[in-house]
Amino acid sequence: MPRINAPTVAEHRAAQQRALLDAARTLLARTGEAPSMAEVAALAGLARPSAYQYYKSRQDLLHALVLDVFPRWTRRVREAMDAEPEPADRIMAYVLTNIALVAEGEHAVGNALAAVAPGEELDNQSAMMHRQLLTPLVDTLTLLGVEDPAVTAELINAIVHSSTRLLESGTGRESVEARVRELLGPYVRENSRGRTA
Structure with missing residues (x-):
């Protein structure tokens, strides 16, 4: 034994x-x-x-990895957002945590999984992760009284996607984060003022 x-x-x-x-x-x-x-x-x-x-097999292990990688990403983003007491600051936490995960290599793992373990299960997990990731962002935007939170969440997510491309093409994480703060900072501050006014 x-x-x-x-x-x-x-x-x-x-x-x-x-x-x-x-x-x-x-x-x-x-x-x-x-x-x-x-x-x-x-x-x-x-x-x-x-x-x-x-x-049982390499494919069985890869499927288990799919079921492990995506929920861990979602959990990390949610925890970072939950740690921010001010709703407006959760927007920045959402973007910066996604950037951190990409910089740490999690996105590369997801891409590699998509290449080596394609299939319905991976597609379903990916779609579910996207929905789970956007939910706390949409909820935050709703709380802030944003007019169309779902559309705004997709636009904010576009910043994440652009940041991902920049990181993967060799732009440094600090530079990407600095540009994101410049771009999103005024929006976050405006929404913070709107709640305290």
Whole structure:
């Protein structure tokens, strides 16, 4: 019987799955190609046969990674927005956190997953993530009394997409964030004043 490195078998299993997912994510970000189960197992510190106790195949592992990557992104953005007491400041938190995630390589992982694990599940997860990401932004804009919050949210999201392209083409994160603050800062300040007036 394999050695258990956690208080319970369930916790051990969860830790091993987490290690495999993290290893797969690291390799995918590094190469942009689907890693082999042997590569993932080696990076996670497991024997190759052990990896198959947790994921039946490379495709099974990639699907698990899809289900892991997108919710983590959404959760990080929501937590950053929730940490801002002023609704107007949540707009800037939304954009800057998305930029941080792109700069940290999460977007590259998403793109690589789209390339190596295309399919309905990935498309559905991507669409669901987009809706989940926009919901707190739309809610914030609604709270601020913006006339058409859904359209405004899409326009703000266009800044995120443009920032992503700039980062991926080599523009430094600090430069992108500075331009975003210049562009969105007046809008955020105006909405802050509107609530306190």
